[in-house]
Amino acid sequence: MSKGAAIGLDIGGGSTKVGLISHDGQLLASHRVVLAEGAEFPAILADYRAAIAALRAEGLPVGIAYPGHIDRARGLGLNSNVPALDGHPLAAALAGVSGPAAILNDADAAAVAEARHHPEGREGRMLMVTLGTGVGVSMIVAGRPLETAGGTLGDSGHVNVDPSARHRCRQGCTGCLESVASAEALERDGTLMASIGESPALASEADAAGTVSASAVCRAALAGDPGAQRLIGQMADWLGMAVASWRASFHPDLIVFGGGLSVLGQPFIDQISDRADARSLPFLSAHCRLTLARLGNDAGMIGAGLAALTP
Numbered sequence: 575m576s577k578g579a580a581i582g583l584d585i586g587g588g589s590t591k592v593g594l595i596s597h598d599g600q601l602l603a604s605h606r607v608v609l610a611e612g613a614e615f616p617a618i619l620a621d622y623r624a625a626i627a628a629l630r631a632e633g634l635p636v637g638i639a640y641p642g643h644i645d646r647a648r649g650l651g652l653n654s655n656v657p658a659l660d661g662h663p664l665a666a667a668l669a670g671v672s673g674p675a676a677i678l679n680d681a682d683a684a685a686v687a688e689a690r691h692h693p694e695g696r697e698g699r700m701l702m703v704t705l706g707t708g709v710g711v712s713m714i715v716a717g718r719p720l721e722t723a724g725g726t727l728g729d730s731g732h733v734n735v736d737p738s739a740r741h742r743c744r745q746g747c748t749g750c751l752e753s754v755a756s757a758e759a760l761e762r763d764g765t766l767m768a769s770i771g772e773s774p775a776l777a778s779e780a781d782a783a784g785t786v787s788a789s790a791v792c793r794a795a796l797a798g799d800p801g802a803q804r805l806i807g808q809m810a811d812w813l814g815m816a817v818a819s820w821r822a823s824f825h826p827d828l829i830v831f832g833g834g835l836s837v838l839g840q841p842f843i844d845q846i847s848d849r850a851d852a853r854s855l856p857f858l859s860a861h862c863r864l865t866l867a868r869l870g871n872d873a874g875m876i877g878a879g880l881a882a883l884t885p
């Protein structure tokens with residue numbers, strides 16, 4: 575077994591990635607645990623233990639990237655999209671087979687891993703925005719997550735940006751960033767655009783699949799479809815507005831964008847940056863750049879493992 579290695583678990587809504595992580599953040603091996611429909615805590619725990627055994631990693635420290643709030647004092651997660659795990663002492667249960675266990679929010683875990691690839695993340699102030707079904711926001715200060723409430727940076731993806739409050743997000747607030755600038759919002763707006771005939775590419779996608787996925791909107795925009803590009807431009811507007819607020823609140827030196835929607839690439843980041851600079855305090859935009867994440871979907875698993883190795 576590698577010296578100084580750890581186990582990293584990244585819990586998602588339908589499956590959990592379990593990886594063996596080296597002390598310098600390399601993913602050495604991994605398993606995917608698919609959560610059975612309606613599975614309860616004991617069954618899920620048994621699956622996690624089996625995955626750790628399959629990696630021949632019993633006895634190593636465990637880090638858990640949890641998709642919700644964290645109660646670190648009790649070593650458990652809350653308010654997640656895996657209700658069967660909420661409120662259960664997951665860290666203590668896994669520590670029983672694998673040494674000490676750490677638990678942190680999943681967006682924070684991904685940011686911990688990403689921060690190692692940027693000087694601002696290792697030594698300065700780095701904000702990470704994960705654009706997926708929802709919007710995750712984490713702040714890293716000198717390599718460690720800044721926690722304001724609930725073991726997270728509050729719920730900064732729900733900063734309110736839309737005064738018309740046309741839409742409600744999955745969590746229940748209206749007019750927040752997540753309600754207008756997320757994969758879920760892109761699916762809703764792309765499906766509407768297809769139905770009113772403003773995008774041939776999205777209309778043919780809707781005909782074939784019955785609905786329009788966020789990745790289909792991204793593909794159409796990258797291929798030059800004007801309607802899809804308009805949706806992406808609107809999303810950049812909302813994100814630029816949020817970036818201006820996050821800059822004012824947290825003074826980051828660097829803002830990194832990851833998650834599925836980062837497939838839109840640097841031109842999308844440049845759009846967000848232009849919108850943000852037009853609204854930010856000038857001294858804040860002058861020293862804060864925006865860039866794409868370097869790590870992909872394994873970042874949460876890697877960050878969880880690294881957190882387990884950090885005193």
Ligand SMILES: [Zn+2]
Nearest residue numbers: 732743747750
């Ligand atoms: Zn919201």
